[in-house]
Amino acid sequence: xxxxxxxxxLIIVMAMAMVRxxxxxxxxxxxxxxxxxxxxxxxxxxxLGFLFGxxxxxxxxxxxxxxxxxxxxxxxxxxxxxxxPSKGGSTNE
Numbered sequence: 001x002x003x004x005x006x007x008x009x010l011i012i013v014m015a016m017a018m019v020r021x022x023x024x025x026x027x028x029x030x031x032x033x034x035x036x037x038x039x040x041x042x043x044x045x046x047x048l049g050f051l052f053g054x055x056x057x058x059x060x061x062x063x064x065x066x067x068x069x070x071x072x073x074x075x076x077x078x079x080x081x082x083x084x085p086s087k088g089g090s091t092n093e
Contacts, residue, residue, distance in 0.1 A: 003051045010044045027083070031075050038068030 014037055021033030042065045049057025 003047060006047055007044065007051065010040050010047065014040045014044070027079050028076075031072060031079070034075075035068065035072045038064070038072070042068065 017033050017037040017040065021030050021037065024030040024033055042061045045057050045061040045064060049055060049061065
C-alpha cells in the first residue's frame with residue numbers, strides 16, 4: 001500500500017516538474033526542471049523495481065541517473081557558451 005502511495009506521489013511531482021519546465025522563464029529553469037524530472041524518474045524506476053520484485057530495475061535506474069547527469073551538464077555547458085560569448089564561446093568575427 002505504501003509503495004503505491006509513493007509511486008502516485010512521484011508521478012504527481014513529475015507532472016509538476018513538467019509544468020515548471022514548460023512555463024520556466026529562462027532556459028536554466030527549464031534545464032533544472034528536466035533534471036528534477038530525470039531524478040524523479042530514477043526514483044520511480046527504483047520503486048517500481050522493488051514493487052514488482054525485479055532487482056534488475058536498479059541497474060536500469062543507475063544507468064538512467066548517469067545519463068541524466070551527463071546530459072544536464074552537457075546542456076548547461078552548451079547554453080553557457082552560446083548565451084555568453086564573452087567567456088570563451090563562439091563569436092561571429
